[in-house]
Amino acid sequence: MKARDKEEYLSEYEILKKKGKSFFPYAIVKDSVMFVLVAAVLILMSIVMGAEQGPKADPTTTTYVPRPEWYFFFLFELLKVIKPPALVPLATIGIPTICMILLILLPFYDRNPERIPWKRPVASISGILVIVAMGYLTYMGASAGSPNEIELETAPEFEQGKQVVAQAGCLACHNIGENGAEGGLGPNLTEIGAMLPREAIKRSVAIGPGIMPSYRGLGEKKLNEVADYLASLD
Amino acid sequence: MALKIPIPGRKKETAPEPGDGAANGNGASPNGTNGDGPTRAEKVAKVKEATVHHGTAAAKNTTDWLDERVNGTGIYTAMLSRKVPKGTNWFYTLGSSVMFIFSMQAITGVFLAMYYTPSATEAYSSISHITNEVFLGEFVRGLHKWGASLMIILIFLHMARTFFFGAYKYPRELNWVIGVVLIVLTMVMGLTGYLLPFDQRSFWATIVANNITASGPVLGPYLADFLRAGPDFSATTLSRFYALHMLVVPGLIGGLIAAHLFLVVKLGTTAPPWIKAPRPKGSRPSELVPAGVPMVDATEMSLNGHSGNGHVEVSENGASLPTAETDGAAEGPPSEGEAS
Numbered sequence: 045m046k047a048r049d050k051e052e053y054l055s056e057y058e059i060l061k062k063k064g065k066s067f068f069p070y071a072i073v074k075d076s077v078m079f080v081l082v083a084a085v086l087i088l089m090s091i092v093m094g095a096e097q098g099p100k101a102d103p104t105t106t107t108y109v110p111r112p113e114w115y116f117f118f119l120f121e122l123l124k125v126i127k128p129p130a131l132v133p134l135a136t137i138g139i140p141t142i143c144m145i146l147l148i149l150l151p152f153y154d155r156n157p158e159r160i161p162w163k164r165p166v167a168s169i170s171g172i173l174v175i176v177a178m179g180y181l182t183y184m185g186a187s188a189g190s191p192n193e194i195e196l197e198t199a200p201e202f203e204q205g206k207q208v209v210a211q212a213g214c215l216a217c218h219n220i221g222e223n224g225a226e227g228g229l230g231p232n233l234t235e236i237g238a239m240l241p242r243e244a245i246k247r248s249v250a251i252g253p254g255i256m257p258s259y260r261g262l263g264e265k266k267l268n269e270v271a272d273y274l275a276s277l278d
Numbered sequence: 279m280a281l282k283i284p285i286p287g288r289k290k291e292t293a294p295e296p297g298d299g300a301a302n303g304n305g306a307s308p309n310g311t312n313g314d315g316p317t318r319a320e321k322v323a324k325v326k327e328a329t330v331h332h333g334t335a336a337a338k339n340t341t342d343w344l345d346e347r348v349n350g351t352g353i354y355t356a357m358l359s360r361k362v363p364k365g366t367n368w369f370y371t372l373g374s375s376v377m378f379i380f381s382m383q384a385i386t387g388v389f390l391a392m393y394y395t396p397s398a399t400e401a402y403s404s405i406s407h408i409t410n411e412v413f414l415g416e417f418v419r420g421l422h423k424w425g426a427s428l429m430i431i432l433i434f435l436h437m438a439r440t441f442f443f444g445a446y447k448y449p450r451e452l453n454w455v456i457g458v459v460l461i462v463l464t465m466v467m468g469l470t471g472y473l474l475p476f477d478q479r480s481f482w483a484t485i486v487a488n489n490i491t492a493s494g495p496v497l498g499p500y501l502a503d504f505l506r507a508g509p510d511f512s513a514t515t516l517s518r519f520y521a522l523h524m525l526v527v528p529g530l531i532g533g534l535i536a537a538h539l540f541l542v543v544k545l546g547t548t549a550p551p552w553i554k555a556p557r558p559k560g561s562r563p564s565e566l567v568p569a570g571v572p573m574v575d576a577t578e579m580s581l582n583g584h585s586g587n588g589h590v591e592v593s594e595n596g597a598s599l600p601t602a603e604t605d606g607a608a609e610g611p612p613s614e615g616e617a618s
Contacts, residue, residue, distance in 0.1 A: 045447070045448050049448075050448050050449070053447075053448060054449070056554070056555045057363065057546065057548075057549065059555035059556075060363035060364045060365065060549040060553060060555050061361050061362075061363045061364075061546055061549075062361070063363070063364040063555075064361045064362050064363040064364045064365075064366060064549075065361065065362060065366070066358075066359050066360070066361055066362075067357075067358055067359065067360050067361065067362050068358035068359055070362070071362045071366060071370070072358070074368060074370070074371050075371050075374045075375075075378075077371075078368070078371035078372075078374070078375050078378075079374075079375065079378045082375050082378060082379060082428065082432070083378075083382070085428065086379070086382065086421055086424060086425055086428055087421070089420070089424040089427075089428070090417055090420030090421045090423075090424055091417070091420070093420065093424065094416055094420050095409060095416050095419035095420040095422075095423045097402075097405055097406060097409055097475060097477055098475075098477035098478050098479045098480075099477060099478050100402045100476070100477060100478070101402065101476045101477055101478055101480065101481030101482075102478060102481075103481070103511070110479070110482030110483040110485065110486045111479065111483060112472070112483045112486070112487070113426075113427075113468055113472055113483075114427065115427065115430045115465070115468060116465075116468070116469070123490075137490070137493060137495060137498060138495075144458070144462065147458050148455055148458045148459075150441075150446060150454060151446045151447060151448075151450075151451035151454050151455075152451065154446075154447070157447070157448075158444070159443065159444030159445075159447060159548075159551035160444070160551045160552050161442045161443070161444070161551070164444070167441075167444075168442065171438070171441050171442060175438065
């Protein structure tokens with residue numbers, strides 16, 4: 045910004061300020077209305093959605109698939125979009141760091157004195173693109189659903205087994221219905237009951253063929269529930 | 279002098295009071311904002327009159343005593359009776375809303391801290407206790423939990439407004455930088471606070487966040503070790519996150535909000551960029567107003583506490599004029615200021 049632009053801005057601003065209103069009470073009134081609105085929304089959210097508590101932290105479960113708070117979804121999704129392991133550090137630290145530096149230094153490289161959004165299209169379009177990208181990634185993260193949830197309908201007698209399957213983290217590698225790992229490591233289990241008999245399923249879960257880990261640790265009762273549930277999928 | 283509450287009209291600046299340090303709170307005023315209207319003697323008389331009419335003698339003495347020492351009137355004038363430019367609209371309430379919700383977080387956070395135990399063995403049960411047994415416990419926890427989300431939303435809206443209005447440009451670059459740091463710190467609050475309920479979700483999300491930190495270049499592994507308080511997640515990790523969440527980061531945020539606000543008051547809030555001041559044709563204000571004058575002028579006035587009478591002011595059309603005329607010219611018919 046040239047010295048002349050600066051002076052022009054300052055003198056123009058001074059006029060607008062002179063023609064403006066006093067902060068108290070005129071701006072304060074608007075602010076207060078907004079405070080009341082924000083407080084009302086917050087109270088409503090707290091009453092309607094409450095603050096539920098999940099199961100207690102258990103460092104020994106190695107299968108829990110973590111999900112961050114929604115405002116970190118865009119970062120989290122960035123991780124998923126960039127697949128090759130060599131590029132993962134770039135996604136996790138590189139891109140956010142670069143974006144942060146670009147954001148902090150914005151006033152120092154955008155030296156265009158123009159302020160009207162439609163008269164500085166490059167800045168405005170970049171801003172809109174960033175918002176769209178972040179919104180899209182956040183939406184992707186939100187619609188992925190909980191990684192420990194199976195939405196496929198089940199008969200009530202298999203509900204117990206479904207719970208075990210969900211919590212054991214099978215979906216980290218397998219798909220069941222709409223849920224589970226996209227292009228996961230293991231075969232799709234949505235119709236596994238039509239392909240394998242119950243006993244074969246139970247044996248596979250207990251032994252863990254190939255790269256699959258053994259789930260014998262679940263215990264006989266849970267293994268049976270899992271087998272019952274999976275065999276019912278057809 | 280007593281705390282005379284001026285409800286400043288549209289026409290005149292609040293008269294600065296004699297001996298009043300920061301009477302002119304408009305730091306960015308290039309032309310000086312005072313100086314028109316009554317003479318200094320008249321103003322003094324007016325203030326005295328106002329003082330007599332307000333409150334009892336005791337109240338007057340107390341406010342005088344305080345004012346002499348903390349200059350409350352000066353702060354009041356600078357903070358509250360400063361002007362916001364023409365065209366200020368609802369978009370300009372987003373910043374103060376963020377501050378409002380930050381104070382809500384601080385208050386609900388204090389109440390939660392009264393019942394919370396930051397230890398790996400007891401954290402979960404203390405949260406259960408708050409949620410299920412403490413009076414209004416779940417409500418306050420809900421306020422704090424959802425307040426975080428709302429704060430993030432509002433802070434991003436505030437940033438979007440600043441971006442699209444070009445409000446980060448000269449002379450407010452520094453305030454943009456402070457604002458970005460505040461956003462990062464707010465996200466750090468979200469991250470450190472997420473662990474504290476110590477359920478599965480928070481535990482594993484924190485493990486992942488730490489692993490992500492550790493994969494960072496150069497400092498990454500050290501930072502991750504610092505956060506975890508060692509090479510592995512341990513009982514100390516929770517108390518470390520707790521200390522960061524309720525002492526370190528809020529302190530930084532509070533300090534930076536103060537700096538942010540100081541600059542807002544000093545530089546003034548922007549007008550929407552499409553609002554233009556009327557300008558007589560052929561004028562070139564920039565050729566006549568030397569750069570740097572605004573700041574010097576304002577500082578000088580607030581240091582000396584003089585009213586600005588006798589300054590030769592520069593009007594918006596560039597001519598040097600006695601200030602009374604300047605103000606009259608600037609006032610203009612209201613419609614002139616609208617963008618076409």
